[in-house]
Structure formats: C-alpha cells, structure tokens
Amino acid sequence: MLSARLKTAIFFLLGLVVGIVVPGTFAFVYLNVLVPNQETAETMRAFSPEDPEVGDLESDSIETPPRTSDIRNLDFQQLQTQSKFSRTLALWRYFARADAEVVTSFLQRSQDIVPLSLRQEAREAAVRRLGEIDPVRALLYVNETPQSVRNPLTNIVFQVWSVRNLDGAAEHASKLNEEDQRIALEGILSNVRLSRSQRLQVARQLGNEQVVRDEEIMSFAGEPIANPKTAWEEYLVEHGGDVEVLSGAQLALLRHILNSWVPTIDSTKVADVVNSALSGRGGNVSAVQMLLESWANVDPSIAFHATSEVGDEAVRTRLQRAIVAAWVELDPLDVLDGWELIPSEIQDWSKQEALVKLSETMPSEAAKRLTVISSDEVKGDVARTIATNWARLDPEAAREWILADSKIQDFRWGLMYRVVWEASKVDPEKAFEWALAEPTNERQRGRGLEQDVIRSLALQGKYETAVSMVERARDVENQSWSYVWIGNVLVRRGRSNEAWSLLEEIPERFHGLYLGQVTSNWVDAEPDRALETIESMPTKEVQEAVAVSLLHFTQFTNMLTKEQLRSLKEYMPESWQQYVE
Numbered sequence: 208m209l210s211a212r213l214k215t216a217i218f219f220l221l222g223l224v225v226g227i228v229v230p231g232t233f234a235f236v237y238l239n240v241l242v243p244n245q246e247t248a249e250t251m252r253a254f255s256p257e258d259p260e261v262g263d264l265e266s267d268s269i270e271t272p273p274r275t276s277d278i279r280n281l282d283f284q285q286l287q288t289q290s291k292f293s294r295t296l297a298l299w300r301y302f303a304r305a306d307a308e309v310v311t312s313f314l315q316r317s318q319d320i321v322p323l324s325l326r327q328e329a330r331e332a333a334v335r336r337l338g339e340i341d342p343v344r345a346l347l348y349v350n351e352t353p354q355s356v357r358n359p360l361t362n363i364v365f366q367v368w369s370v371r372n373l374d375g376a377a378e379h380a381s382k383l384n385e386e387d388q389r390i391a392l393e394g395i396l397s398n399v400r401l402s403r404s405q406r407l408q409v410a411r412q413l414g415n416e417q418v419v420r421d422e423e424i425m426s427f428a429g430e431p432i433a434n435p436k437t438a439w440e441e442y443l444v445e446h447g448g449d450v451e452v453l454s455g456a457q458l459a460l461l462r463h464i465l466n467s468w469v470p471t472i473d474s475t476k477v478a479d480v481v482n483s484a485l486s487g488r489g490g491n492v493s494a495v496q497m498l499l500e501s502w503a504n505v506d507p508s509i510a511f512h513a514t515s516e517v518g519d520e521a522v523r524t525r526l527q528r529a530i531v532a533a534w535v536e537l538d539p540l541d542v543l544d545g546w547e548l549i550p551s552e553i554q555d556w557s558k559q560e561a562l563v564k565l566s567e568t569m570p571s572e573a574a575k576r577l578t579v580i581s582s583d584e585v586k587g588d589v590a591r592t593i594a595t596n597w598a599r600l601d602p603e604a605a606r607e608w609i610l611a612d613s614k615i616q617d618f619r620w621g622l623m624y625r626v627v628w629e630a631s632k633v634d635p636e637k638a639f640e641w642a643l644a645e646p647t648n649e650r651q652r653g654r655g656l657e658q659d660v661i662r663s664l665a666l667q668g669k670y671e672t673a674v675s676m677v678e679r680a681r682d683v684e685n686q687s688w689s690y691v692w693i694g695n696v697l698v699r700r701g702r703s704n705e706a707w708s709l710l711e712e713i714p715e716r717f718h719g720l721y722l723g724q725v726t727s728n729w730v731d732a733e734p735d736r737a738l739e740t741i742e743s744m745p746t747k748e749v750q751e752a753v754a755v756s757l758l759h760f761t762q763f764t765n766m767l768t769k770e771q772l773r774s775l776k777e778y779m780p781e782s783w784q785q786y787v788e
Contacts, residue, residue: 287325294325298332307344310337314348327356331363338364339371343379358390365394369401369409377409388413396422424456435468439480443487448494461494469501477502477513481526485517492522499526500533507534508548515550524553531557539565543576555582562589570597574608577615587618594622598629605629606641620648620656627656631663638663639676647681655685662692670697670705674712687717694725703729703736707745722752730756734766741778754778758786 281301286294302310310333317333320326330352337345342364349360368376373395380391392413396406410418432438442464446457453461472480480498484491502510510530517523527550534542535557542549542561549557558579566573566589573593580586597605609615609622623645630638642656657680664673673693680686690713697706706725713721730737730753737753744750754775761767767775776787 281329283320283325283329287322291328294328295332298329302332302336305336307337307340310340311344311348327359330356331360334360335363335367338367342368342376346379361387361390362394362397365391366397369395369398373398373401373405373409377412381413389415392418420454420456422456424454424460432464432467435464435471436480438464439468439484443484443491443494448484448487448491450493450497461497465498465501469498469505474506474509477509478516481513482516485522492525496526496529499530503530503533504537507545511548511550527553528556531560535560535564540569540572543579546579555580555585559585559589563592566593566596570600571604571608574612583617586615587621590615590618591621591625594625595629598626602626602630602633602638620645624656624659628659628663631660632667635660635664635669635672635676639679643679643681647685653682653684654688655681657681658685658689658692661689662696665693665696674709683716687720690717690721691724694721695728698725698729699732701733703733703740704745707749710746710749718748722749723756726752726756727759729753730760734760734764738767738771738775741775750778751780755780755783758783 281297286297289297302313305313314330314333314337317326317330320329334345334349337348345364346361349357349364352360365376365380368379376391376395380388380395383391392410392415395401395409396418401409442461446453446461450458450461481495484495484498499510499513502513507530511527514523514526514530517526531542531549531553539561542557543565546554546558546561562573562576562580565576570593573589574597577586577590577593580589594605594609597608605626606623609619609626615622623641627638627642627645630641639657639660642660645656647653647655657676661673661676661680664670664676670693673689677686677689677693680689690709694706694709697703697709706729710718710721726737726749734757737757741750741753741757744753757767757775758772758779761772772787776784779787
C-alpha cells in the first residue's frame with residue numbers, strides 16, 4: 208500500500224513528466240511539421256485540398272503575413288468548431304511571418320477572445336511566435352499575465368528559445384526565481400532536438416540535474432523487470448536506500464521493483480534479503496521498510512519473521528511497527544484477530560492502532576473490542592477516539608454506547624464531551640439537552656457540557672443562538688463561562704466591538720469575569736490594536752479591563768515602553784495605578 212509521501216511524490220513526478228512530455232510532443236510536431244523549413248514546406252504543400260478539414264482550413268486561414276493586429280482578421284467562431292490540430296495550424300499560419308509589433312498588439316487585444324480556452328490557445332500561438340523573434344520581450348508580456356496562465360506561456364518561450372539559442376535560454380533561466388526556473392527548465396527540456404549531454408548540461412547549469420535523470424528513471428519504472436532481485440541489489444548500489452533523500456522518480460522505480468519482486472520471492476529467503484540489505488553500505492533501513500510493508504500485504508507473519516534476527520533493537524522495532532502500520536491500513540480487523548503474530552513488545556501498541564483505524568468505519572465493532580487493551584490510560588484514549596468517530600457517523604448510537612457500557616464509565620465525561628460536540632454541529636438543541644442530562648465535571652469547577660455546545664455554536668458563527676442558550680445553562684457558574692466562550696471567539700476573530708456590545712445583554716453580575724477573561728484573550732491576540740483603540744472603548748468599564756490586561760501582558764513580554772505604560776495610567780482603576788510607576 209502506498210504511503211502518503213510516496214503518493215505525493217508519484218503525483219508530483221507525473222505532473223513533472225506531463226509538464227515535459229506534453230510540451231515535448233508539441234515541440235516535436237512544431238519542429239518537424241510546423242517550422243517552415245524546406246522539408247516541412249513540401250509536406251504542407253502535399254496536403255490535398257480535397258481533404259474536407261484541410262480544405263476548410265486553407266480557405267479560412269491567412270496566407271500572407273498579417274499587417275494589422277486586429278483579432279477580427281481571424282474567424283474565432285469558425286476556429287472554435289475545428290479540431291485542435293486545425294486550430295493550431297491556422298494560428299501558426301496567421302503568425303508565421305508576423306513581426307514583433309503585430310504579435311504584441313495582438314496579445315494586448317487578446318482579452319476580447321472568447322471562450323477562455325480559445326483565448327489561451329491564441330495567446331500560446333502568439334507567445335510562441337514572439338519567443339522566436341524576441342524571447343526577452345515575450346517574457347515581459349508573460350510576466351504580466353495571471354499566475355494561472357503564466358507557467359504554460361513561460362514554458363513555450365523557453366522551448367522555442369532553446370531551439371534558436373540554447374546557451375542564451377539557459378543563461379536567462381539561471382537568473383530566474385526557483386519556480387520560474389523550474390518551468391523554464393521544463394520548456395528547454397521539451398526541445399526534442401537536444402541530446403542527452405545537452406539536457407544534462409542545461410539541467411546542471413540550473414542546479415537540477417536530477418530532473419533529467421528522473422526522466423530516464425521513469426522510463427524504466429513501467430517496463431517489465433526480468434530479474435527483480437538483481438534490480439533490487441543494483442538499485443541499492445546506484446541510488447541508495449534512504450527513502451527520505453530519494454527523488455519521486457527514484458521512489459516510483461523502487462516501488463515498481465518491489466511490486467514485481469514481492470509476489471515471486473521465496474518466503475524462506477525474505478530474512479536473508481532483509482539482513483543482506485541492512486548489512487550493505489549506506490542506510491538502507493527505509494528501503495527495507497518499504498519491502499516489508501509490501502510483504503505485510505502478502506503475509507504479515509513472514510514479514511515479522513524476517514525482522515526477528517535484526518540485531519539493532521531500534522531498527523528492528525521501527526521495521527516491525529512499519530509492518531503493523533501497513534497491515535492495519537490493509538485490514539485492522541485482521542490485525543485484531545491475529546495479534547499473536549505480532550512481537551510481544553509492540554502488541555499493545557498494535558491493538559491500539561488497529562482499534563483507532565477500525566473506529567473510522569466500524570466504530571461499534573471497535574467499541575466491542577476495546578477490552579483487548581489492558582492499560583486504562585490507553586483504553587481511555589482509544590475510547591475517546593471511538594466516541595469522536597462514532598459521533599460523526601451516528602451521535603445517537605455513540606451516546607447509547609456510552610450510557611450502556613459499564614466498562615467505560617470512568618471516561619464518561621470525556622466521551623460525552625465528544626458526542627455532544629459533534630452533535631452540536633448537526634442538532635444543537637438535542638446536543639444541549641444531552642449536555643444538561645450529564646453531571647458536571649467537578650475537576651473543572653463544576654463545568655457542564657452545555658458550555659461546549661455554546662462554544663461550538665459560537666465557533667460556527669451562530670452567535671445569537673449561542674447567546675439565547677446561555678440563560679438555560681444549569682447554574683450561574685456555567686452561565687458566566689458560557690458568555691466568556693462567546694466573547695473569546697468574537698475577539699479572536701477580530702470582532703472585539705461585538706464582544707463589548709454583548710455586555711449590554713449580559714447581566715451585570717457576570718461583567719467582571721467576562722471582561723477579565725475576554726480582554727486578556729484580546730490583548731494576547733492583538734496587543735497593538737488594544738493599545739491603539741483603548742481611547743475609543745465604549746465604556747470606562749471596558750477601558751479599565753483592557754488597561755489592566757495590557758499591564759499584565761507587558762509584565763511577561765516587555766512589549767510596552769515606559770511612555771506607553773504611563774499613557775495607560777489614566778484608564779486604570781485607581782488601585783492599579785501604583786503598578787505603572
């Protein structure tokens with residue numbers, strides 16, 4: 208099974224190959240079909256006028272160099288009905304002998320071409336011609352285009368530039384930023400007339416020789432491998448086995464070798480392969496890990512056996528965990544049913560990983576098997592994960608499990624917290640009822656779960672609904688902190704004015720706690736803004752709270768100067784002013 212990193216690498220490589228091969232294919236057509244040399248001229252004259260497509264194109268295209276940049280000289284409505292090849296040929300003929308002024312003027316007016324896809328084709332044809340005449344001028348235009356269309360145009364300029372002046376194209380590319388340099392290199396390498404030595408030289412000049420080598424590697428990654436064992440050994444010698452430093456192409460080739468080899472390896476030889484690779488020069492641990500991950504999909508017991516004689520304990524544990532991870536990804540239930548195959552020192556960890564994975568799709572089954580974990584601490588962690596995943600799928604069923612299972616009552620508050628939190632996203636009223644039905648958490652000053660429903664609503668931007676629920680909280684303590692949660696969300700989202708306006712709806716007995724907590728959070732998030740706007744605070748009560756919070760903040764950060772601190776003095780309660788001096 209492919210790791211996330213390998214998938215990313217392969218997708219990147221595919222993108223790179225497309226970025227080079229597709230323009231390269233066009234370059235081949237362009238250089239060998241469209242470029243006006245004697246041979247291609249004869250070929251083009253050989254087109255039969257009786258061919259319906261060619262005949263239409265001949266009649267619609269412009270045979271002489273355009274003398275104006277007026278885009279109406281091209282019938283774009285007619286072009287849109289033709290094939291891509293016919294459009295390409297028509298555009299090439301239009302620009303074939305156009306000078307730089309004509310092409311530049313055309314590009315300046317190209318915004319009027321619709322649809323967007325045809326506009327892009329026309330721009331590419333025009334930029335290709337301008338790149339032939341004056342590539343630097345072409346790049347000046349390209350650099351002013353939106354980022355979404357810039358890269359393909361940059362690629363085209365360097366493609367045609369490299370045909371006429373390879374050294375000049377490479378020299379200019381070497382001065383670009385990293386991203387543009389990569390696109391320029393792709394354009395140059397899509398020039399099919401370059402020899403391997405020229406390609407390597409340019410890539411080396413641009414500090415990316417690996418791109419050319421990766422192209423060659425990718426050509427092998429899809430071919431049948433006659434002797435995978437030999438290919439594996441040669442691969443480790445040539446590329447090394449440190450996956451972290453391999454390119455995407457090298458990773459793809461390694462995976463190709465393993466996919467070809469693993470089904471054919473004699474199971475009694477796997478341990479020999481592992482030990483041989485680990486004893487070779489260089490760090491081959493991660494390559495061996497990929498081998499064993501592949502074996503985990505065939506027979507995990509053989510993969511574990513192959514690691515049993517690895518002398519380095521840290522390496523052995525790493526490999527065994529990788530086998531488990533691959534096995535868990537493939538079939539977590541199978542892991543739980545066959546945990547005896549797993550080395551004893553990682554059995555508990557393996558059960559935990561399998562239950563967590565199982566809970567993503569089969570939380571009820573994971574809940575039934577929770578007793579396989581012996582550690583109460585680990586059991587609590589896994590139970591909370593099960594509750595979260597189950598609540599996302601079916602909060603009612605998750606709640607019923609928590610209420611009915613006597614073996615998880617020690618974790619009940621934390622489990623219900625997760626169920627209520629997930630339920631608040633789909634049915635806040637039901638979540639609030641469930642929250643009030645649960646006892647408070649005495650370790651958190653009698654906090655009830657209704658606070659979390661209210662906080663969830665605030666985070667969803669449903670402030671009015673959140674405020675309307677506060678008065679229904681079970682007691683004054685939970686009402687107070689519910690208001691605080693709403694205020695904290697507001698100030699953290701840059702809506703401090705609304706946080707202060709909320710004071711008008713909050714009973715005065717809650718103001719002290721509210722202002723102390725919310726202004727402290729606001730100052731932590733936006734100390735500069737708090738200092739700049741304190742004068743415009745709506746009430747003296749808010750000004751005093753902000754000033755005190757700023758004083759606390761600067762005691763830990765030394766952010767404010769003595770002058771700034773003295774300016775705060777007039778806003779502070781009299782009992783705090785002595786701390787400014």
